[in-house]
Amino acid sequence: MATPTIAYRKGYYHEVKAGKRYLWCSCGLSKTQPFCDGAHAGTEFLPVLFKAKEDEDVIFCGCKHTGTPPFCDGAHSNLPGGYQNDDPDSPENRAIPTLTPDAGPTLMLDNDCYVFSPTRATMERSGVLAWCPTISPAQGALHQSQFYAEVQVGSAPVISADDRHTVLFVVDGEGEVEIGERRFPVTQKSGLYVRPSEAYRIHNPGPEPMRLFISNGPGSEDLVFLDEMPPTFEAEFPDRRADVDPSQRQAMAERSFQILVNREHGSTMVTQFIGNIPVSKAEPHRHLYEETLIFLRGEGVVWTETRKAEVRAGDVMFLPRKQLHSVQSVSDGGLDVVGIIYPGDNPSINY
Ligand code: FES
Numbered sequence: 264m265a266t267p268t269i270a271y272r273k274g275y276y277h278e279v280k281a282g283k284r285y286l287w288c289s290c291g292l293s294k295t296q297p298f299c300d301g302a303h304a305g306t307e308f309l310p311v312l313f314k315a316k317e318d319e320d321v322i323f324c325g326c327k328h329t330g331t332p333p334f335c336d337g338a339h340s341n342l343p344g345g346y347q348n349d350d351p352d353s354p355e356n357r358a359i360p361t362l363t364p365d366a367g368p369t370l371m372l373d374n375d376c377y378v379f380s381p382t383r384a385t386m387e388r389s390g391v392l393a394w395c396p397t398i399s400p401a402q403g404a405l406h407q408s409q410f411y412a413e414v415q416v417g418s419a420p421v422i423s424a425d426d427r428h429t430v431l432f433v434v435d436g437e438g439e440v441e442i443g444e445r446r447f448p449v450t451q452k453s454g455l456y457v458r459p460s461e462a463y464r465i466h467n468p469g470p471e472p473m474r475l476f477i478s479n480g481p482g483s484e485d486l487v488f489l490d491e492m493p494p495t496f497e498a499e500f501p502d503r504r505a506d507v508d509p510s511q512r513q514a515m516a517e518r519s520f521q522i523l524v525n526r527e528h529g530s531t532m533v534t535q536f537i538g539n540i541p542v543s544k545a546e547p548h549r550h551l552y553e554e555t556l557i558f559l560r561g562e563g564v565v566w567t568e569t570r571k572a573e574v575r576a577g578d579v580m581f582l583p584r585k586q587l588h589s590v591q592s593v594s595d596g597g598l599d600v601v602g603i604i605y606p607g608d609n610p611s612i613n614y
Pocket residue numbers: 271272273274275323324325326327328329330334335336337338339340613
């Protein structure tokens with residue numbers, strides 16, 4: 264098999280129109296990327312026809328090594344030459360100021376992108392549960408919301424999924440999550456999925472408090488509490504917990520990630536992954552999905568067009584769709600992150 268020419272080491276963003284046909288260049292030789300100009304003549308490559316069913320944003324593959332032609336599947340990150348990094352000490356990057364946190368929890372970067380530090384937030388309380396919103400529609404999120412929660416020893420109030428896909432991530436502690444008539448043991452770094460029709464309750468046997476993040480999509484301004492646990496458990500989706508498993512890790516050059524919760528658990532809209540970023544700064548890029556990053560371990564710097572902010576374990580970053588950004592890790596051993604993307608199921612697709 265001949266190897267295609269790498270036209271561009273990322274995806275091409277394009278707004279396709281319903282009913283229109285697009286001929287994607289598969290050889291990489293076209294001068295009208297990402298589309299065919301006939302330059303494949305005499306090679307064994309043929310263009311790939313795509314007919315758009317609706318008006319939508321897509322990312323056509325630019326590297327020509329995708330497994331899902333004509334669209335990017337993230338394969339460009341593992342091309343020879345590695346992941347595209349950026350120099351944090353370039354003259355342009357040195358001119359970007361670092362934001363200084365004030366007393367509040369939110370540090371605004373460009374557009375609706377921000378860093379939220381739960382340690383500076385005011386928590387609401389109900390019984391053994393304390394929580395605060397970290398990402399919400401009121402702060403510009405269109406597709407997801409997120410809450411930071413602490414559960415002291417005992418049983419927290421029942422929380423309704425409220426017709427939303429809900430994904431939990433346990434940062435510290437261990438206990439159980441009850442969904443309808445089922446109970447799931449969870450521990451540090453467990454992910455857990457709750458169906459839209461269900462409700463859940465967190466039980467902490469102690470002695471340490473549990474700390475976790477609760478994400479849902481579509482987003483909501485607050486958690487919705489119930490007096491009692493309804494019996495609903497959608498048994499056709501029995502597998503709800505996801506744990507870190509090094510054998511499931513996928514490489515993105517020297518970076519790596521593991522999908523925790525996705526459609527295999529029944530979550531058709533929200534995808535949760537855990538990843539490690541070695542000391543480096545990614546080339547600025549964009550995604551078509553809305554994303555939340557939870558920083559678990561290490562220290563880093565997050566960059567947008569004209570601002571940057573330092574982040575450390577416990578902080579959260581919110582990225583609107585199409586926001587130009589870059590995450591820099593500055594810690595030996597790298598920066599461990601958990602990402603929640605909506606809508607989407609592949610965190611390595613970018614442009
Ligand atoms: S640009 Fe080819 S897989 Fe992303």
